[in-house]
Amino acid sequence: MDISEVFIKTKSDLFKHYSPFRFFAFFCLLAISQSFILDNFIITHEVFYKSYAEQYTFAKIQEFVNLISKVKWFIYALTPILYLIKFTIVAMVLATGDQIFDYKMGFRKLFHIAMISETIFLLPQFIKLIWFLVFEHAETLRQVGSFEILSIYSMFNEREIYDWLRYPFSLANIFELTYWLILAIGIKYLTKFSFNKSLKFVLSTYVSALLLWAVFVIFLSLNLS
């Protein structure tokens, strides 16, 4: 029995009590809580003032802070919708491969796998919160934004990285790789294929789409900058 099989057995036990709606609600609650802590206890008004002091007057920054304070509640409210869109896109990409390879997994199950796998991305955000709440006081927005733990981005001095490389370098991280593995375990659970075959499916569908997306973001950021 390999690790993925142990994981699947544990997951099978968990699935006896699994409710997609409750899982989604709990996931969104966690994600919104993380954003709330980040916005209110780490990215304080002082951080805004220090970040923009060179560029804007105090009054202008105050105006900006007030606007952000109003808009952030709207963003929290939008979080479930944004995640629904993300899970749908990931499930659609996987479902396209499902159709082509004729694996008969179905969109609904792939949507659940995308949703469960996404929980891995709560972990780096949690580490970021702990880091800035306990170990380091945030001074500027750039300092908070550039905290990309266990990524290629974190291996460089952020001032040395070209703007257009920020996204691909932050995307290449351990959590993203773990996400691919969890997707593959989910595919294995659904299809009873070997782990390697499931991973190949993820690489040829999700990872290809991610590569296309990353290149598109670089293309767009260079066009707009």
Add this chain to the structure above:
Amino acid sequence: MKQKLKIILPAIVIFLVTFMGYKIFAMLAQKDKIAAQIQSMPPFTFTNTSTGSIFTDGNLQPNLSSLIIYFHPDCEFCQEQAAGISKKIDDFNSFQLLFVSHAGSVAIKSFSDKYALSSHQNIVFLEDTNLIISSIFGKSGVPSSFIYNKHGKLVKHFKGEAKIEELLKYLNL
């Protein structure tokens, strides 16, 4: 059909990645070229909105620091920056200020009158009639400020609104 999709979909992905990759490298080369080009005052040709005559880099006063502001009359941040300069206009007397916009000359004149900047000898409002500013100074949002010292060397580039104190600090370097 599914067999065809197995070929078509990867082909589309490869084509798009290759196409965008090629464009990315072309844009990076252009960015490098412009970054090197703006280190010294680049040659330019715009239209002076007050006289209707051609204004080039050759018309700049030698031995004076220059502030080139790329703006648009409708941009709120540009309006604030112009208002800030207008309030401290005396501090800018020993520098030359060039306001460049691709908006029409009527809108530019109205902007310069609104902030009482048109009557100063050291301030010129220019129209980018041929839409060439991005090929000279690079793609920039508005406002963008380029500060050149009296030797014509770039000392600072502000993307977005810049505080008046910061502009003066770099002009005085």
